[in-house]
Amino acid sequence: MTTDFEPQIVGFLCRWCSYPGADLAGSSRIIYPPSLRVIRVPCSGRVDPLFVLKAFQEGADGVMVLGCHPGDCHYMEGNYHVRRRYSLMHRLLDYIGIEEGRLLVDWVSASEGRRFAEVAREFTAQVQALGPWGGKRIDS
Amino acid sequence: MIAEIRAKARELLENGQVRCFIGYEEGTRGRVRPAFVYEPQDVDRLIWDERCTHNLAVYLHQFQHPLKRGEEPPRVGILVKPCDSRSLNVLLHEKQIERERLYVIGLTCNGVRVNGQPQERCQRCSERVPLVYNLVMGDVPKTIGREDYADVARLERMSPAERLAFWTQEFDRCIRCYACRQACPACYCFECVAEQLDPPWMGIAMDLSQKQFFHVMRAYHLAGRCSGCGACEEACPMEIPLSLLNRKIAKEVEALFEYRAGQDVETPPPLATFKKEEELPL
Numbered sequence: 295m296t297t298d299f300e301p302q303i304v305g306f307l308c309r310w311c312s313y314p315g316a317d318l319a320g321s322s323r324i325i326y327p328p329s330l331r332v333i334r335v336p337c338s339g340r341v342d343p344l345f346v347l348k349a350f351q352e353g354a355d356g357v358m359v360l361g362c363h364p365g366d367c368h369y370m371e372g373n374y375h376v377r378r379r380y381s382l383m384h385r386l387l388d389y390i391g392i393e394e395g396r397l398l399v400d401w402v403s404a405s406e407g408r409r410f411a412e413v414a415r416e417f418t419a420q421v422q423a424l425g426p427w428g429g430k431r432i433d434s
Numbered sequence: 435m436i437a438e439i440r441a442k443a444r445e446l447l448e449n450g451q452v453r454c455f456i457g458y459e460e461g462t463r464g465r466v467r468p469a470f471v472y473e474p475q476d477v478d479r480l481i482w483d484e485r486c487t488h489n490l491a492v493y494l495h496q497f498q499h500p501l502k503r504g505e506e507p508p509r510v511g512i513l514v515k516p517c518d519s520r521s522l523n524v525l526l527h528e529k530q531i532e533r534e535r536l537y538v539i540g541l542t543c544n545g546v547r548v549n550g551q552p553q554e555r556c557q558r559c560s561e562r563v564p565l566v567y568n569l570v571m572g573d574v575p576k577t578i579g580r581e582d583y584a585d586v587a588r589l590e591r592m593s594p595a596e597r598l599a600f601w602t603q604e605f606d607r608c609i610r611c612y613a614c615r616q617a618c619p620a621c622y623c624f625e626c627v628a629e630q631l632d633p634p635w636m637g638i639a640m641d642l643s644q645k646q647f648f649h650v651m652r653a654y655h656l657a658g659r660c661s662g663c664g665a666c667e668e669a670c671p672m673e674i675p676l677s678l679l680n681r682k683i684a685k686e687v688e689a690l691f692e693y694r695a696g697q698d699v700e701t702p703p704p705l706a707t708f709k710k711e712e713e714l715p716l
Contacts, residue, residue, distance in 0.1 A: 391599070
């Protein structure tokens with residue numbers, strides 16, 4: 295793998311926990327990789343597995359879905375559904391050849407700026423190690 | 435047995451219990467096609483043998499609405515094999531059709547044949563008696579299959595790159611005719627993602643990534659809903675092994691959530707419910 299490969303990572307961050315968490319990382323001047331493109335969503339439960347698939351199709355090398363910790367969802371149960379959906383999606387993606395390491399579903403709360411940066415760093419390194427994803431759209 | 439089916443269909447049509455009876459009839463070139471019988475004198479068209487592969491549950495959507503304005507939606511009689519009965523259960527569970535409007539004749543099944551060839555799915559099928567019926571016909575089945583997911587496991591043992599290559603090769607044949615979707619009883623969306631224009635999820639290009647997107651999307655939408663009737667695979671003109679994809683999900687749903695599609699009409703569908711304390715691998 296080339297070391298100068300900078301992956302394109304799409305991050306779906308929940309408006310109540312992970313997005314403020316990322317914000318906190320920024321305002322605390324914690325450095326995290328610039329390979330992450332953040333998309334703010336109302337809840338991690340908003341992230342249809344189709345979004346993830348579309349992201350991969352449009353050329354993402356990795357996709358990150360971050361939400362509130364289970365039990366802390368602003369809408370009571372959004373992230374419980376996420377947990378079920380993505381445990382299945384993970385296996386489906388792996389089965390069709392998108393390595394499991396390219397999708398990350400995790401929980402980051404609004405006060406975990408440092409943790410957000412850590413998660414982003416680790417995930418970027420993981421995707422970097424996997425290399426560019428080969429199945430992307432030809433015209434992208 | 436066909437005499438019994440015809441007699442029952444005639445009775446149902448004559449006393450007005452059903453408006454239409456859905457069964458099988460002789461088609462062209464030695465094949466069988468679905469039959470829609472509206473008149474009692476037409477019941478002699480009906481047949482039943484091992485060539486009757488279609489999953490008739492897919493046609494129930496056409497009877498969701500009244501035939502004429504102001505009328506009640508029609509009552510329908512239908513023949514179901516054990517695999518079809520699980521599709522029917524999925525539809526009943528999802529409130530796509532009311533049970534009261536249906537008269538279901540369940541048929542015990544020893545497996546169907548396409549062009550004289552026994553079907554792989556029938557060798558895997560362990561259910562030989564329908565799960566839902568008003569009346570069940572046929573003898574006690576002789577053969578019981580077993581699902582071991584051997585072919586799915588073979589694919590799982592490959593490396594991700596090999597799997598990607600395998601699926602690329604398979605999906606690349608897709609001509610995007612959507613026959614798989616049309617044949618599927620669980621694919622009843624009024625507007626499919628594949629044709630949705632706002633937002634435009636899929637382009638119209640004959641491009642590998644579009645085909646891949648379509649198949650993975652469809653497989654995921656069928657998670658916990660696909661009863662494994664094999665109608666999609668049979669309808670596919672390009673012989674894409676869709677059951678490999680759908681059965682992988684069925685396998686995972688069974689492992690993760692202990693649920694089989696169409697098992698009953700009470701258990702909440704796995705992706706529409708959750709347990710707070712469950713531990714799931716993410």
